[in-house]
Amino acid sequence: MTPINYPNGKKQESTLPQGASKAQSTISYGNRGMTLEEDLNKSNEYYLETGRAVIHKKPTPVQIVNVEYPKRSAAVIKEAYFKLASTTDYNGVYRGKYVDFEAKESKNKTSFPLRNFHEHQIQHMEAITAHGGIAFVILRFSTLNEVYLLDASHLISFWNDQKNGRKSIPKTEIETHGFLVSPGFIPRIDYLKIIDKMYFNH
Amino acid sequence: MTPINYPNGKKQESTLPQGASKAQSTISYGNRGMTLEEDLNKSNEYYLETGRAVIHKKPTPVQIVNVEYPKRSAAVIKEAYFKLASTTDYNGVYRGKYVDFEAKESKNKTSFPLRNFHEHQIQHMEAITAHGGIAFVILRFSTLNEVYLLDASHLISFWNDQKNGRKSIPKTEIETHGFLVSPGFIPRIDYLKIIDKMYFNH
Numbered sequence: 585m586t587p588i589n590y591p592n593g594k595k596q597e598s599t600l601p602q603g604a605s606k607a608q609s610t611i612s613y614g615n616r617g618m619t620l621e622e623d624l625n626k627s628n629e630y631y632l633e634t635g636r637a638v639i640h641k642k643p644t645p646v647q648i649v650n651v652e653y654p655k656r657s658a659a660v661i662k663e664a665y666f667k668l669a670s671t672t673d674y675n676g677v678y679r680g681k682y683v684d685f686e687a688k689e690s691k692n693k694t695s696f697p698l699r700n701f702h703e704h705q706i707q708h709m710e711a712i713t714a715h716g717g718i719a720f721v722i723l724r725f726s727t728l729n730e731v732y733l734l735d736a737s738h739l740i741s742f743w744n745d746q747k748n749g750r751k752s753i754p755k756t757e758i759e760t761h762g763f764l765v766s767p768g769f770i771p772r773i774d775y776l777k778i779i780d781k782m783y784f785n786h
Numbered sequence: 787m788t789p790i791n792y793p794n795g796k797k798q799e800s801t802l803p804q805g806a807s808k809a810q811s812t813i814s815y816g817n818r819g820m821t822l823e824e825d826l827n828k829s830n831e832y833y834l835e836t837g838r839a840v841i842h843k844k845p846t847p848v849q850i851v852n853v854e855y856p857k858r859s860a861a862v863i864k865e866a867y868f869k870l871a872s873t874t875d876y877n878g879v880y881r882g883k884y885v886d887f888e889a890k891e892s893k894n895k896t897s898f899p900l901r902n903f904h905e906h907q908i909q910h911m912e913a914i915t916a917h918g919g920i921a922f923v924i925l926r927f928s929t930l931n932e933v934y935l936l937d938a939s940h941l942i943s944f945w946n947d948q949k950n951g952r953k954s955i956p957k958t959e960i961e962t963h964g965f966l967v968s969p970g971f972i973p974r975i976d977y978l979k980i981i982d983k984m985y986f987n988h
Contacts, residue, residue, distance in 0.1 A: 638913045640873055645845040646863065661848065661866035671842055675877060677886075680918030682879035711840045716882030 618772070620689045620724045620731075624674065627771035637776060639676030639683060645669050671708045672719075678776060679784060682717035684709070689724035695752035696723050698743060706743050709736035718783050722765070722775060723758060733778045734762035820974070822891045822926045822933075826876065829973035839978060841878030841885060847871050873910045874921075880978060881986065884919035886911070891926035897954035898925050900945060908945050911938035920985050924967070924977060925960060935980045936964035 621641070631637040650663035672686040686709075688700040701721075712719040719736035734753075738761045742753045763778045823843070833839040852865035874888040888911075890902040903923075914921040921938035936955075940963045944955045965980045 632913070635913075635916070638910070638917055638919070643845040643847040643869075644850075646848050646850075646866070648846075648848075658867055661863065661868070664848070664863040664866055665860055666863070667845075669845075677884035677914055677917045677919040680884070682882070682884040682919075684879075708840070711834070711837075712879055714837070715840055715879045717840070717879040717884075 620687050620722070620726075620773075623772040624687055624722070624775075627773045627775070628674075628676075630771040631776065637676060637678040637683070639674060639678065641674050642669075642671070668702065668704070670704045672705055678718075678779060681783070682712070682715075683779070684712045684717055684719045685722055687722040687724075689726045691727050692752070693725060693727055693755070695754045696725070696758060697752045698746060699751065701739070701743065706740055710740060713737065718779065720779075720782075722773070723762070725755070729767070731765040731767070731773055732758050732762040733765055733775055733782070734758055735782065738762070822889050822924070822928075822975075825974040826889055826924070826977075829975045829977070830876075830878075832973040833978060839878060839880040839885070841876060841880065843876050844871075844873070870904065870906070872906045874907055880920075880981065883985070884914070884917075885981070886914045886919055886921045887924055889924040889926070891928045893929050894954070895927060895929055895957070897956045898927070898960060899954045900948060901953065903941070903945065908942055912942060915939065920981065922981075922984075924975070925964070927957070931969070933967040933969070933975055934960050934964040935967055935977055935984070936960055937984065940964070 625641060628637075628639045628641070631639060645667040646661075647665045647667045648661055648663075649665070650661070652660045652662050654660065672684055674687065675682070675684040677683065686701065686705055688696075690696050690700065709719040713736055721734050721736065721739050722731060723734060724731045738757075739753070742750070742757070763782060765773055765775055765778055768774050827843060830839075830841045830843070833841060847869040848863075849867045849869045850863055850865075851867070852863070854862045854864050856862065874886055876889065877884070877886040879885065888903065888907055890898075892898050892902065911921040915938055923936050923938065923941050924933060925936060926933045940959075941955070944952070944959070965984060967975055967977055967980055970976050
């Protein structure tokens with residue numbers, strides 16, 4: 585999609601440090617390999633081309649403050665800011681059902697920090713579930729290169745449990761309640777295979 | 787959502803003329819009253835708050851070229867461009883079904899110009915329908931202040947018919963195949979009432 589890297593306005597580990605230049609970010613990015621977002625975009629393209637599902641990443645929400653309209657060329661946005669998303673990043677239709685998810689990665693090895701999500705997203709996933717949609721998260725432990733799919737209900741439980749002091753989901757709980765997505769080449773992250781098991785019983 | 791007006795990168799009648807200043811656009815905008823987008827955003831908020839449906843407008847797709855990271859303040863996008871959307875603007879879940887639509891307005895009185903849509907959006911709506919989703923367009927004749935809901939299948943027929951020379955949908959055809967949405971106060975555009983009739987038989 586967008587050829588450069590930029591923070592999405594959320595606090596998460598992959599956010600560039602303040603003051604990082606474009607050139608620096610491109611270099612460190614290259615060292616990290618494909619991001620979860622790139623892998624999912626490629627997988628969604630594959631699903632679309634093969635008629636499996638229609639699932640897209642939503643554009644990054646941006647607050648536009650100033651636009652210039654030069655003569656005989658395209659409008660240029662001269663000042664804008666990253667906004668916090670009020671929903672999740674991905675949605676679409678699969679086997680007639682509404683599908684909605686958020687995807688996050690962490691370098692942690694033993695638990696997944698809940699600061700990767702925010703209150704609006706949790707409320708959104710609750711609403712989706714209440715309306716008969718399929719809502720889940722895709723979690724990558726980037727250091728271990730393991731990807732899990734976890735139904736939103738479990739994320740919501742752990743989210744509400746934060747008042748008891750725990751600010752992350754133990755990996756053992758993700759292994760128990762979630763599903764490991766085996767890595768592949770085409771598609772890279774075949775999460776629909778897991779969706780079939782979890783929500784369609786085969 | 788975004789407090790200022792800007793073209794969305796698509797050729798459509800509401801796009802500001804090149805060279806138009808922000809101040810000018812605000813004035814002409816004020817004279818036009820609420821836009822279709824604003825009315826739909828308000829209606830979707832109402833649906834969300836009352837637990838009727840979860841339907842959101844996607845963020846405007848923007849190609850980000852240059853971002854600055856000032857110390858101790860938020861990242862500033864210094865150069866970006868409006869991109870053509872590869873999907874429709876609105877989607878979500880209603881009564882367990884995936885719902886997807888595009889909304890456009892025209893000042894024409896006797897027909898709705900097809901240049902308000904583009905090939906990718908038509909393909910997207912075809913795919914949504916094939917996967918069991920509900921796809922439609924909301925068309926406002928702004929001069930007449932009439933809003934119609936038209937199933938994607940009819941739009942697709944007229945789109946494919948363009949090779950025979952007709953570049954717009956006659957209003958009489960929209961009246962025949964579409965449904966008039968009566969104006970309201972809360973919600974302003976109660977399109978779910980029409981969806982109930984069209985897709986749920988009551």
